[in-house]
Each structure stands twice: as C-alpha cells, then as structure tokens.
Amino acid sequence: MNKKKFMRFNFFKLVVLIPLCTFGQTRITIDAAKAKDTISKHIYGHFAEHLGHCIYGGLYVGDTNKTIPHKDGVRLDVIEALKKLKVPVLRWPGGCFADTYHWKDGVGTKKQRPSMLNIWWGNVKEDNSFGTNEFLNMCELLGAEPYLSGNVGSGTPQELADWVKYTTHPNSSSPMTDLRETNGRPNPWKVQFWGLGNEAWGCGGNMKVEYYANVYRQYATFMSNGSRDYQLYRIASGASGDDYHWTEVLMKELPAGMFDALGLHHYAVIDWNNKGSATAFTEQQYFTTMKRALQMEEFVTKHSAIMDKYDPQKKKSLAVDEWGGWYDVEPGTNGAFLYQQNTMRDAMIAGATLNTFNNHCDRVKMANLAQIVNVLQAVILTKEEKLILTPTYHVMEMYNVHQDAAMLPLTVTTTNYQLGNEKLPAVSASASKDKNGLTHISLVNIDANKAHDITITINGAGYKTVTGRILTSDKLQNYNSFENPDKIKPANFTGAGLSSSTLRVKVPPFSVIVLELK
Ligand code: AHR
Numbered sequence: 193m194n195k196k197k198f199m200r201f202n203f204f205k206l207v208v209l210i211p212l213c214t215f216g217q218t219r220i221t222i223d224a225a226k227a228k229d230t231i232s233k234h235i236y237g238h239f240a241e242h243l244g245h246c247i248y249g250g251l252y253v254g255d256t257n258k259t260i261p262h263k264d265g266v267r268l269d270v271i272e273a274l275k276k277l278k279v280p281v282l283r284w285p286g287g288c289f290a291d292t293y294h295w296k297d298g299v300g301t302k303k304q305r306p307s308m309l310n311i312w313w314g315n316v317k318e319d320n321s322f323g324t325n326e327f328l329n330m331c332e333l334l335g336a337e338p339y340l341s342g343n344v345g346s347g348t349p350q351e352l353a354d355w356v357k358y359t360t361h362p363n364s365s366s367p368m369t370d371l372r373e374t375n376g377r378p379n380p381w382k383v384q385f386w387g388l389g390n391e392a393w394g395c396g397g398n399m400k401v402e403y404y405a406n407v408y409r410q411y412a413t414f415m416s417n418g419s420r421d422y423q424l425y426r427i428a429s430g431a432s433g434d435d436y437h438w439t440e441v442l443m444k445e446l447p448a449g450m451f452d453a454l455g456l457h458h459y460a461v462i463d464w465n466n467k468g469s470a471t472a473f474t475e476q477q478y479f480t481t482m483k484r485a486l487q488m489e490e491f492v493t494k495h496s497a498i499m500d501k502y503d504p505q506k507k508k509s510l511a512v513d514e515w516g517g518w519y520d521v522e523p524g525t526n527g528a529f530l531y532q533q534n535t536m537r538d539a540m541i542a543g544a545t546l547n548t549f550n551n552h553c554d555r556v557k558m559a560n561l562a563q564i565v566n567v568l569q570a571v572i573l574t575k576e577e578k579l580i581l582t583p584t585y586h587v588m589e590m591y592n593v594h595q596d597a598a599m600l601p602l603t604v605t606t607t608n609y610q611l612g613n614e615k616l617p618a619v620s621a622s623a624s625k626d627k628n629g630l631t632h633i634s635l636v637n638i639d640a641n642k643a644h645d646i647t648i649t650i651n652g653a654g655y656k657t658v659t660g661r662i663l664t665s666d667k668l669q670n671y672n673s674f675e676n677p678d679k680i681k682p683a684n685f686t687g688a689g690l691s692s693s694t695l696r697v698k699v700p701p702f703s704v705i706v707l708e709l710k
Contacts, residue, residue, distance in 0.1 A: 233596045237559055242313070243530060246567040252330075288391065291345030342386060344388050345397035386424055391432070401438045460541050468519055533573075539663055589682075631708070635697065655710060662684075
C-alpha cells in the first residue's frame, strides 16, 4: 500500500469504521478491584401506611377472618410472597398518618381500643385493631426489621419516649414495659430504626426547617436506648426532591450524636394536578415519568454533596424513605386510597432507581418503596382472597442478590432514549459481588422502542460462565391482573456473550436484566 492509499485507508477507518463501531453502543466499565462499599440490604426496604387497603385487606384481614389463611390476622399468602423478596425493613405507620397516630390507642384489648378518623386518607374510620403489637409481631414473622415513624407533628416527646420504652426496654423496667407484658409480650422486640416525624415540611406540621431542627432535638433528647445489643438509629424527616436548603440546615443544626440519617422523599409524578392513568399512558407520558424517576440520581448526588461538607467520613446516611411512581387511582376506586395498577413502566422506575441507590451506597443506606401492598407502586395487589405480584415485585426479587454485597464501581457511557427533541440516558446499571464470590450486574434499558447493545468490561476479574434473568413484555402498558396474574414474570436470559472479562449484551426495549457471573 502506498502512502496515499495508506492515508486514505486510515481516513476511512477514522471517519467511517470507528463511528460505525461505536454508534448504538453503550459501554460499561466495572472496576472489580476497587470495591469498597457495601450495598446495605436496607436499600431494599418497604413502607406500609394506614392508607386505603395497605394494612386492612392487604397485610391484615383481622384475627377472626374465616376465608383467608392468616396468623393473628396477618395474611399468610402475602407474607409468603414477601419472604421471597427478603424484605429487610418495613416502615410504619406512615406517611402522613404517622403524625396523627397515637400509639397507645392501638395496644391492649381490641374491643377497648378507641377509633379515630383517618384524616389524611379519606376520613375513614380507623379502629386501631392493627397496632404496635400486631405490626412488630408481623415483622418478626416476615423476618424484616421494623422502622417506626414517630408522631412529631401532633404528638408529644413523652409519647415518643414511651413508645421506645414499650417496644425496646428490658422487662419490668418501667410502667411501659409492664404495659407491654400485660398486653401479652414480656420481652422487647428489636426496634432499631426510628423516624422523628414525616414530611415535617408538609403534612407533618408545615414547619420551616429551622423550627423543625429544634423540635427534632427536643424529641430526640428523650428517646432512651434500652438495649445492650444495638443503638437506636434516628432518622430525621428529610427533604422533598430538590429542597437542598432543608438538608443544609439539618446537617448544620442537628448535633452529630442525635441523628443517624436524614430522609429524602421523591415520587415520579408527571404533574400533581394531572397524574395520568397507571395503565393507559402515551409514550410522552412514559418519557416524562422516566424523566422524573431519573431525577433521583441528581437529588441523591446533590444531597450527598451537602452532607459531605459536614460529614466527610459519611457517618450519617441518606434514607430515601419514600419513593416510587404515582398515578391516578384505578377507575371506580376511592380517590383517597391511592390504589393503582403497575406496568412495565413501574419496572423501569424500580430498576433504574435501585441502580442509583446501589451506586450511591456509600451514602444511601436505606430506602423504602411506597408502598408495599395495594397503594402506589405496590409489589403486591390483593382482591379478597386473591393476590397478584406486580412487575415491580419481580424487579425487587431479581435485584435482591445485591443485598449486603460489595458494590463494584462502574462507569456507563450510554446511548440515548430519544423522543422528539428530548433525550434521556437509555441504559443504567449497577454491579456487586456477594459473599459467595458471585458477581451480579443489573441492567435497565428504558428505551420504549430500541434494543441497546452493551459492551461491559470488567477490570480486575475474569469469569467462566454467565447466566441471567430478564423481565420484559411486548407492551410497556402491560400488567399482571387477577385474570392474568403471570403475564409478566422473569424468564431466563441467554443473550449475554462472555469472553473472560468482557461481556456483550443486547438489551431489549423496556427490559430489566440481572446477570450472574462466576
Ligand atoms: O405515600 C403516600 C404519602 O406520600 C405519604 O403519606 C406521605 O408521606 C407522602 O406525601
């Protein structure tokens, strides 16, 4: 080849071949040797509020129920399904309900428990038949740690201090522990996680953060630790979305010894006045939902950066104790009950958000999907004695391999999902190595139309085999119904090609894949 030809060939390589190779290619580089942070299992937490049919009908059917199998009123079918998720932590009793809840109304003989109006969720009668003992016993049955959300908005510091004693202090140490014994539970439960108010900026009291910081300090002062085995883990009511001032003030004003985490709430909502149907949505609505969901990455990054200024050693964590998609309720259901169906759109929200949490596990140590059964982005929907698992359930189940595994840092250079003039990153990913030495990589392609080719390079490791599972469907709007409960479920995925430390995967549109490498 003469020089002219050589130059022409190289020009061809540069201008034609390289773009052809990289066009439509997403590249992920994983640094297996640089693993240092653990993905806390509590990132895979859930949230149960006295709202609609989350508790009554969803988790609890009453201890006299004759048609649905239960233990002390707690649905056994729901517990069995939740056990497969390995639910690590469950937040209760709210949400907005928490700041109206007086726990003493919900203990003791059921017939003598006073009723109240659930003012936030439809003014329905709350008979308090599901209270502290029922919740904590249910957590034990489920193998999940409880996270009690204390009433700071309309309660008193004494009430919260008494709740701590009632649940966690050793036998015969106070009138509260005597009350516990009278109510049939001599020994304390393990209750490590405590929320001091919920959405203090809104339904929790409409407080300014400067005021809430003082109130927080007052309530925290009287929460006494009664256990020798663990310290109470106190979580302050955190910011909504991009309210960085809230985080800044709390980090500045809360003494380090008085808190362990700040909350953060973010829902993927198209427009609070026009949320749109959970199932009959357009591609534009889907795109907007995903745009909102992907904001989680920015919020977590920016709140973490503020926390870094005050706590560079990352002793305090961010607890995203409410997250998920929020749409109009299903036609014909009570507008205050927030009952919505769950489609492949929700699977995309779940997969992409969990990738964000995994990748930020140095700061995000807990997250609670809203909510566990029959409310918002639920993992389970019930109808009388029937139960269905939603696409979100399947994502949570596929991803539970990351619980307490070492996070493998990665960089993603992704192609875009384009709609009109707008674009979003199409692919997100996270990776971890578990205690048995297995590496798991979760991949999400949110593109509504196109498959994306991904090349994954894993530095510092070599593998012999790859297996995988995929969650996808032929329409984004598909969902599991009581008539067709298994329309969407995980299938084996054999489309990943492995050569030592390089993987090539074609990820179909709107799909979630979890790969396992040995
Ligand atoms: O999850 C439903 C509600 O959303 C919660 O009660 C509240 O904290 C949030 O605004």
